[in-house]
Amino acid sequence: MAGTVKPRRRQARGQRRMAQLLDAAEEVFAADGFHAATTNAIAVTAGVSPGTLYQFFPNKESMATELADRYVAALAAAHAPDALVAGVPLDDVIDRMVDPAIRIAGEHRAFEAMFRAQPCDQLRAAVTGNVDRTIAARVPALDPSRRRLIATVTVRIFDALLPAILAASGRARAELTGELKRVLRAYLLDVSD
Template sequence: MPVAAINPAPKRQARGEARIDQILLAAAKSFGEQGYEATTTNGIAARAGISPGSLYQFFTNKDDIAHALATRYMEQLSDVQAESFTVPEGVALDQVVSSAVGSIVDFNLAHPGFKALFARPDMPESMRAAAAPVNERLQERVRDMVAALIPALDDQRLDVTVVVVLHTVKGLLPPIVAATESMRSTLVGELEHSLTAYLRSVAATAGSA
């Protein structure tokens, strides 16, 4: 086959995708260990084993990298939520809560950059746009789950309940992720117990206990 007939584009594309994966993995680890503010593009490049110039071929700055991570996390988290936030018929409330909490904790442990970017109350202004789709998707999943568990809730009470659930989980995620394995198990149990008790009280108020 003539050399001119060989199309090198697929190979270049594959190399580019591999380099992007390399950069995002390094960024996730750096965000998880150092925090978003302390992480630099030079540090990400060094961790990825590439030059800053090579990084800038794919991303213009740290915010751009964070946005790409947000897109990836949203896709991965959507798959997790689809499996763990459903409410099968006949399954007890505490089992549903345990499944949802377990999936969120496991996801945060497997993706150290996620907590640094999204599971924090002091979201940097530059990150709000990137975090919005992730937070909206999570809120939708939790809303659907709560609505299925407590169908008697009106929209206003449902919205309030979702806010309480989400902020309870977000508030305990940092110490859960940072804890030793034995302490983590205890904290996860306390989180599940708190959410179950809260949702049961909401259900009782709604007349659906």
């Protein structure tokens, strides 16, 4: 009995530490970028020693990877893919894709940095997958490889404008967001023909 309980407690504490460390990593990655970020700075921010950090993560990259996982999960939760299929107008689909993505990127300070960092391909891949599936649902006839290409391009466009959007606020942010949607709509209408 005790044998089964103890490990759980440990795991719980471990989970807490990991979350704590990831929060710290998020902050530091957001502030300095992946490369300039220092594991020592992350440890300090988390209020632990560098050694502790390496008890939970084998290296700096792995922290980025796990952070990216967080963001993938958050995106998955936000993009409840209900009813993206049939008669929903393209504008609405774009809204339902773009707005939550921007929101999540805004909430998670390191989203942007992780989106670019090489060790976080998963994040880009996940987003691309989302878009790919959405297109598949709306335009089933499309050739899969062409669909993949379009999805990739779409995500890159999003990526290209995201930093500017996040850096802006108020009117400017709205303007830039509008422009992003305009690009996507124009492009996606064009390729739907």
